[in-house]
Amino acid sequence: MPNIEKPESDPIDRAREIIEFGLTAADFGPRQVEPDATPLADLGLPWPAGLAPQPQPLDVEPGTSDPLPKADVLVVTWTVAEVEALADTLTPGFSRKNWYRYDRFFNQKYRSQIRQGAPALKVNRLGSYFPTRIGDASVLCFKSELHLNQDGVKTGDGTATLPVADLFRQMIAEVQPRLVITVGTAGATFGDHELGDVIITRAAKFRLSQEFKNEPFNGKTYICDFPIPQSRLEAAKPLLAFHKKQLVEPNFAPPTKAYAFDGDPIPGPKPNPDFKIDGRDFDEFLPMLTTDFFEFGTSSNKLWEIGCGVEMGDAALGLVAEEMGQDAPRWLVIRNASDPQINGDLPDKPRNLNMQAHWAVWYYETYGYWTSVNSAIATWAMIAED
Numbered sequence: 001m002p003n004i005e006k007p008e009s010d011p012i013d014r015a016r017e018i019i020e021f022g023l024t025a026a027d028f029g030p031r032q033v034e035p036d037a038t039p040l041a042d043l044g045l046p047w048p049a050g051l052a053p054q055p056q057p058l059d060v061e062p063g064t065s066d067p068l069p070k071a072d073v074l075v076v077t078w079t080v081a082e083v084e085a086l087a088d089t090l091t092p093g094f095s096r097k098n099w100y101r102y103d104r105f106f107n108q109k110y111r112s113q114i115r116q117g118a119p120a121l122k123v124n125r126l127g128s129y130f131p132t133r134i135g136d137a138s139v140l141c142f143k144s145e146l147h148l149n150q151d152g153v154k155t156g157d158g159t160a161t162l163p164v165a166d167l168f169r170q171m172i173a174e175v176q177p178r179l180v181i182t183v184g185t186a187g188a189t190f191g192d193h194e195l196g197d198v199i200i201t202r203a204a205k206f207r208l209s210q211e212f213k214n215e216p217f218n219g220k221t222y223i224c225d226f227p228i229p230q231s232r233l234e235a236a237k238p239l240l241a242f243h244k245k246q247l248v249e250p251n252f253a254p255p256t257k258a259y260a261f262d263g264d265p266i267p268g269p270k271p272n273p274d275f276k277i278d279g280r281d282f283d284e285f286l287p288m289l290t291t292d293f294f295e296f297g298t299s300s301n302k303l304w305e306i307g308c309g310v311e312m313g314d315a316a317l318g319l320v321a322e323e324m325g326q327d328a329p330r331w332l333v334i335r336n337a338s339d340p341q342i343n344g345d346l347p348d349k350p351r352n353l354n355m356q357a358h359w360a361v362w363y364y365e366t367y368g369y370w371t372s373v374n375s376a377i378a379t380w381a382m383i384a385e386d
Contacts, residue, residue, distance in 0.1 A: 015149055015294045015312060018185075018364050019119055022080035028123055032097040033061070043088055043373065045242055048235050051384050055091040056131040056138070064101045067174040069131060071140035073383050074177040074329075076168075077372075078313060081364075082184040083128075083143040085372035090141055090380065091130045099128040099143065104170070110146075113161040115153050120145040126167055134383045140175055149211070149292045149312050158214030164313060168320040172329060180331040181382065182317050183375050185338035185368055186288065186309035187296030187360060195363070196247040196273035196371045197337045198240070198378040199308050200228060203278065203287035204315040204333055207307070210292045222318025223285045224331045229385035233275050236381040240273045246370040247271035273374050282308050288333045290315035296360040300344025309335050332382060336375035339363035 026032065035057070047053075058069070077086050083096045091099075103125040114120055129142040146167050152160030172180065186199060193199065205221040212218055248271055278286055289295075289307035296310055297303045303310060314333045321328040339360045346355040 015147075016119065017361060018294075018368070019079045019147060019150065021365050021368065022084065026097045027080070031099065031101050031128075035093050035098055036095050043092070043243070045089070045239050045377070047239070048384075051135050051380075053090045053092065053139075053380065054133045055094050056133055057094065058100070058131065062100055064103045064125065065105075067104060068102065068129060068140060068142075068171060070174075070176050071131060071138040072178055073137055073139045074171060074175045074180045075139060075141045075379055075383075076171070076180065076182045076317075077141070077143055078147065078184045079368070081368035082372045082375075085369050086141055086143075086183065086376045086379075087130070089373055089376035090134075090139065091132050094130055096128065096143065099130040099141075101125050102127050102129055102142075109166065110163050113153055113163040113166070114146075114151045118150045119147060120151065134380060137383050139383060140177070142171065144313075147313060148290065148316055149294075152211050152292075154211065156214070158210075158212065160211040160215075162212070162215075162316065165316045165320055168317050172320070172324070177329050179383075180317060180321075180329050181334055181379055182314045182331070183334045183379050184311065184336070185364060185372055185375075186311040186335035187342075188337040188340050189289075189297035189303040189307055189309055190276075190282065191299060191304075191341045193276055193309075193337050193340065194272070195249060195337055195340045195367060196240075196244070196271055196374050197276050198273065198374050199276045199288070199333075199335045199337065200378060200382070201278040201286060201288050201308050201333050202226065202228065202331075203285040204318040205287035205289055205307060206315045206319075207289045207295070207310075208292045212292045217315075217319055220315070220319075221285075221287050222315060222322055223287075224318075224321065225285075226330050228277055228279070228332070229382050230277070230280075232381040232385040233378075236377050237274070239377045239380075240275075240374050243370060243373060244271040244273060247273065247367060275378060276308070278308065288314050288335060294357065294360075296339060296342055296356070298342045298344035298356060309337070311335060334375050334378050334382065336371040336378075338368045338371045
């Protein structure tokens with residue numbers, strides 16, 4: 001449970017709490033060489049014949065400063081819960097402890113761009129990775145230790161370094177993928193996007209109000225105009241439903257009579273996770289919103305009018321792709337609703353009792369892993385069809 005007694009310096013603290021939730025001593029040391037006897041969670045997913053993900057451990061142990069191996073698809077995720085789910089789903093038997101460490105040019109290029117206390121400085125690397133295969137496609141799964149709202153060193157009023165953009169440039173140059181997918185958790189903006197739903201969009205937009213508020217890219221929307229592969233989504237729906245019992249919300253009732261109810265606990269909705277796709281379930285190219293602080297959708301902030309979800313990194317990929325022009329790979333945003341739209345009538349103003357943020361963090365810490373399994377399944381569906 002998040003500590004709501006923190007003073008609200010806290011948009012950064014709350015975001016870091018989410019990024020690092022589940023961190024253990026194993027994350028700070030060298031790679032665990034031996035594969036796990038069983039995955040963290042033996043998911044038992046009923047993959048279609050011939051399309052189950054097949055982990056591809058490298059024949060020779062790479063050095064931490066070696067370039068990334070080439071692959072058809074690069075999949076990038078961000079938090080501990082997200083990488084645990086991605087590993088259990090796409091590299092089963094090889095948990096995040098088994099993924100190869102990556103610190104290429106970390107000291108020479110990145111360290112000076114990262115402020116003290118950032119996650120990357122704690123683990124002293126850019127990320128970790130593991131190859132896998134889905135059908136005929138080679139896939140490189142990557143967990144980034146860089147984060148837009150955690151790393152920046154101030155360069156001016158409302159401007160800061162953005163090392164995660166440099167990391168995207170470096171990864172794309174080394175992996176040379178035809179498709180890049182950024183995947184993980186997000187706050188739902190629409191009221192009918194429920195816990196565990198997967199949001200797929202070809203657009204991302206910077207929504208920056210703090211350290212990057214005066215950067216020229218603030219407010220920009222980036223799109224990648226290509227048809228979203230959908231023929232595997234029907235095959236993926238039974239996979240989404242396979243663990244839906246893990247997404248049953250508790251029967252909450254409001255904490256005081258200030259919030260009217262009939263005296264009985266309010267039953268949580270029955271889980272029925274589904275895909276929400278731009279151009280089909282919401283406006284075409286409605287972007288994922290990338291913020292530089294911990295923001296989430298509520299019933300009163302109307303973020304659904306400008307974005308299909310809220311997170312803290314995807315638009316950096318759009319920025320890099322736009323710079324690359326015709327040389328850029330196709331890219332896609334796949335995000336799972338780890339917290340549904342939060343009740344906008346809950347208090348949000350007191351310095352240390354922001355109950356809206358409290359519940360957004362609680363939902364993530366309770367459901368982040370299982371909702372991230374769903375976005376990993378959606379990633380499989382996109383790659384299996386691509």
